[in-house]
Amino acid sequence: MLTTAPSSASAPPAPVLGLSVLALLVVGVAGWLWAERPDPDPDPDPDRTGVTTEAPGAVPAELAGFRSDAWFLPDDARLGFVEVPAGPFVMGNDPGTDAMAFANERWSAAQAQGLVDLPAFYIGRYEVTVAQFDAFARDTGFTADLQARQAPPDHPVSSVSWPDALAYCRWLDRVLRQSSESPPELRRLLEAGWRVTLPTEAQWEKAARSADGRVYPWGGTPRRDRANYSGPGTAPVGSAPCPECPFGLSDMSGNVWEWTRSPYQPYPFTAADDLDRLGDDALWVMRGGSFTDSERNVRTAVRGGADPGARRPFIGFRVVIAPRN
């Protein structure tokens, strides 16, 4: 049915309501976008608690055996750092005589094992824990993998990449230098030019097997009561007592693989060749095996290599205080 055009009386109403809606939409969207904007101040915020307190592995105010006033480091005179004295040790393993050894553990074609002389250094008694990493993340606003802090606070932190581990080391180095809580001995070392970092592959192996070339930190045979391996998941650090282990260290076998600062290269080991292949795809050495591994992989001489960006639930780290190269 055709009709004529409406009269002027039916002209559209004034758009006051519509313009109000438009203005409201603009203001609302702008406000919402403002709320969604990235944090303009990534600097440390001591009051920032949102990330971790709601996580399953939220850190309690106190943790037995650790100092809540010192970044949850172990409660002893040197905050858990143990001295490994200078001297030589036997590195590598001989696949010809040890059925469990892998080919990459052999020192060279002519020599099954090598003798490496290292200066003294200090190494963490335990793997870095969830609580310690959480203290770092809170202090710096560091955005870690969500999985990294899911475990209970006294378990080793995992799902951290190699750069994540180094970021923790840099932070710990800074706070130990600056804080009054730092033991004088450690502070003296740092003032003398030492630094907190990841262990080299050689430092790690010496700390694990001492100078007598043990297959496992506690001796020559596998023992389930001394380490967490072939198990369902991580365990609290230090929960497997190991009085026989060198330097009183825990979890050098199992629990989580531990990042080192050494690029994965064929033996013989020398820190001098770390810079030889800068254009290559890098793999970095990890040591010690993890809760997922069998007894073969938790031997002191086992060498694992991982993509530095890998964040896996079975890879963590421990730190050393060592002289700069």
Next chain:
Amino acid sequence: MKTLNAVTTGNTYAGPTCSPGCGNDYTWLRARRPDGPLAPSRPVRYKQAGLSMSAARPRRPKPGRQHGPPQPQTHAATTPAVSWRPLWIPAALALLLLALSFVPRVAGNPVLVGSFWAASAGLLAWLAVLVVSTRRHAKGRALEVVLRPQHYLQATVQVAVFVYWGYFWRPVYDHAWLLVAQLLFAYAFDMLLAWSRREHYTLGFGPFPIIFSTNLFLWFRDDWFYLQFLMVAAGFLGKELVRWQRDGRATHIFNPSAFSLGLFSLMLIATGTTDLTWGQDIASTLTLAPRIYLFLFLIGLVVMYFFSITLVAGSAAIVLFGSSALYSAVTGVPYFIDSEIPSAVFLGLHLLVTDPSTSPRTPIGKALFGMLYGLGVFVLYALLGVLGLPTFYDKLLCVPLLNLSAQWIDRVAASLGGTGAIGDRARWGGTWSPARANLVHITVWVLFFGAMTALGATDSRHRGDTVPFWEQACAEDRPLACQRLIQIETNYCGDNAGWACNELGRHYTTGGIVAPAIDEALAYFGQACELRFQAGCVNLLGGGTRSADPRALDLRLLLREAGPNLLEMPEPALYARACDHGWTFAC
């Protein structure tokens, strides 16, 4: 006046008029025909309660028509009858939108699902209010179907761009369902908005070019997709409500898609939330499609032929190309990094800025309008870069301002019309028939594009593409060269080229070309390291500034240069290409 088949309600309002690129020199010329509307433009109305239908076919403008400002439409028009039946349509559209939330592409993301449900609920609630209101006044609503060529031809061209671009950048195809959802939302929103203000709604392809044009430049990521619906709503609200009197009748001021794009661009810039959108990716991935300039040029010819947008697009391109060439001649470095005219800008000057209903009507005014767009993009690109903001907003921000200046530009053009060489209408084809003038303009444009192509300014390799070029230019202290070097290395690092991340870390460590920032440096070294670029790991360990040649994987990214996908190129060919692009280590 927009078109003769629009529903009219006296002289003050003519219903929904135009959408982006609705191309209306043609309809305007028809309207200027002395003896009244052309036969094909007259809506064929079907005697059906609440509905009428018309079909307007594109026709070439005939010789002999006069140029001049459009006159108010004064002829009496008929309107379709009102009834309750049309109100089912927005309900159906809202329910369809709801149903789309069950499509796997949408159902996989809870935020997307929530966005779809919220949009549907909003539309249905609005419809309920409208139904109550209309029943109270015992009035129905009327729907008239008018299929305007400026809408469906424009939409066809835009779909062609999506199809071609998406073939080489798959996120476009992944976005298809979301485009459909926006269309459903747009139709329902437009109907409800129109029926909330009057009895009649003109149904056609109008929302298609608005949605497509918006999505050719900006869309929100899935987790923030509800903002996309709000952006669409803003465009339609702007079209319906922000109006002025022009040539004796009320018409919208802003190109709807440009209005919402401009508005949201400002908000995204102000809040630093560009990362919530695909804007940067959209702007940089058009060139993944081979011969994209030629493709855009060819489809642009279709629009130019039917809708006479050549003066706007051509003058914008000429100004941009001329400005770039001048800058390059003076400084020795290209102005834009990867081309003389960025491909997204080239797309914009064909499909975003050329809506005749929101641009000047006179030939000189159109040319001025295009020139101002070109200058605007040129200036904004530098300004945004200096402010450290994403430069892809350059083509979006100036369009609303130009829309706002359209009448002023026409007045300037009119004042120029009587004086001097500029005003010599013969030079603009003023003494020719519109069709002939349009063909002349197209011919000039074709020749110009040919010249640009011959000079290597379109699909050819661009010297600003290569990192070695900018490294050298930076070393020679050319203007802005170091800033551009940082910019392109940042882009490549974002593409996961470990080499580029390491170079950025080195720059922020040494402080040679940027202010030293150790935290930034460590973050870039860390990123390089996680991408398995060994030098990055070593620098992270020791705070050094070691460098290494790009790996093959890096070269596949660095040599893409916003061009073809090189991931499967054999290494010998890859290194040959690297050598050809200035990477001496690869020779």
